[in-house]
Amino acid sequence: MSVPHAVLGLLQQGPRHGYDLKRLVDRYFAPDHPVAFAQIYSTLARLEGRGRVRLDGVEQAEGPERRRYAITDEGVSELDRWIGSPLHPEPHLQAALFTKVVLAILTRRPVAPIVDAERHAHLERMRELTALRRTASLPVGLLADYALFHLEADLRWLDLTAARVEDLRRDVLEPRETSR
Amino acid sequence: MTLATLSVPNAVDGTVPRPAILAATDLHKRFGGTHALRGIDFRLLAGEIVAVMGPSGSGKSTLLHCLAGILRPDTGSVTFDGQRIDDLGEAERSRLRRTAFGFVFQFGQLVPELTALENVALPLLLGNTRRHDAEGRAADSLAALGLLGLEHRRPGDMSGGQAQRVAVARALVTEPAVIFADEPTGSLDSLAGEQVMELLTAAVGSSGTGVVIVTHEPRVAAYAHREVIVRDGRASGPGAA
Numbered sequence: 001m002s003v004p005h006a007v008l009g010l011l012q013q014g015p016r017h018g019y020d021l022k023r024l025v026d027r028y029f030a031p032d033h034p035v036a037f038a039q040i041y042s043t044l045a046r047l048e049g050r051g052r053v054r055l056d057g058v059e060q061a062e063g064p065e066r067r068r069y070a071i072t073d074e075g076v077s078e079l080d081r082w083i084g085s086p087l088h089p090e091p092h093l094q095a096a097l098f099t100k101v102v103l104a105i106l107t108r109r110p111v112a113p114i115v116d117a118e119r120h121a122h123l124e125r126m127r128e129l130t131a132l133r134r135t136a137s138l139p140v141g142l143l144a145d146y147a148l149f150h151l152e153a154d155l156r157w158l159d160l161t162a163a164r165v166e167d168l169r170r171d172v173l174e175p176r177e178t179s180r
Numbered sequence: 181m182t183l184a185t186l187s188v189p190n191a192v193d194g195t196v197p198r199p200a201i202l203a204a205t206d207l208h209k210r211f212g213g214t215h216a217l218r219g220i221d222f223r224l225l226a227g228e229i230v231a232v233m234g235p236s237g238s239g240k241s242t243l244l245h246c247l248a249g250i251l252r253p254d255t256g257s258v259t260f261d262g263q264r265i266d267d268l269g270e271a272e273r274s275r276l277r278r279t280a281f282g283f284v285f286q287f288g289q290l291v292p293e294l295t296a297l298e299n300v301a302l303p304l305l306l307g308n309t310r311r312h313d314a315e316g317r318a319a320d321s322l323a324a325l326g327l328l329g330l331e332h333r334r335p336g337d338m339s340g341g342q343a344q345r346v347a348v349a350r351a352l353v354t355e356p357a358v359i360f361a362d363e364p365t366g367s368l369d370s371l372a373g374e375q376v377m378e379l380l381t382a383a384v385g386s387s388g389t390g391v392v393i394v395t396h397e398p399r400v401a402a403y404a405h406r407e408v409i410v411r412d413g414r415a416s417g418p419g420a421a
Contacts, residue, residue, distance in 0.1 A: 151398070
């Protein structure tokens, strides 16, 4: 998962505090291994340093002060760029692909072009590996096969996701919780 | 060795302009209330291998059948070698399928009573080639598919992979301009499927034969030069023509 892009996507929905961001990142992207608070705050500091988020307000109620962040135009552009660019296809991409699809739904971007672009990039890489296998030694060929099967698994997951995107959209956008 | 070092130049040379041997424009096809094709454009260059992918029921087999002259589209046009074929009569389309096209289906569809040699010779005999010549060419085609020694076996006495290679030999024996393959490895295990695809792509590689492969298997699509995604009767994706 790319925590900076997950944070940008959640901020595109509206300004949020670090605490809310941590809770939502865990809920949507890392339900089985929660992200540390420190990672959220350090990510926000880096994004602020790069002009992708800005401080939107500071609230001082009981307890520590709470800083609220908002996405900037530059942050939206970065999110557009990241979601729209196919990842370099290598095995074990599911987490990043999953983040992209959920972010696209959360920020109401169309999912089909993302899936098509990722599928195309995967098939291009699989073509290279298939061509390589024809001339490679058996050990290298088997290594190529290993990569081909894993890339194929990613593609099957993408196809399943594309088929279930409307269900996923309902599930992700259902307002079971609202930010504080 | 890491995966990042597994890299070769793209097998497709997209810089050489080649004519489209097969082209379809704005194809529509309905079956009762089902709108199977909703305005698909398609192009196949000589020597090009194109994979048609998409979910079940998306219209990919209907597209293949319209391109191959098996079905007539309701509207739109299909041209082969510069000539409209969608408005030809059944007899002319049948002749075209026999002489210019080759077919490979998921389950081979070999004639069970005939030997491998007789199955492969069949399209030539139907085209009035003399039996002696037809069987000679069929034997060559079987040998090219690695089936030397199996000429006199019947489909029931062969493995699924061998039978499918006989089906590929039969598709190639008439030296067709286009081969249409519908899930050609769908009934095979990974190794047998790989052999079929290696032999099919090697056989067409030097001949200029174009290939349209309908498949849901990414590893099969990876043998193609590009992919066309069919979804809800429309073509999409960066590989679409």
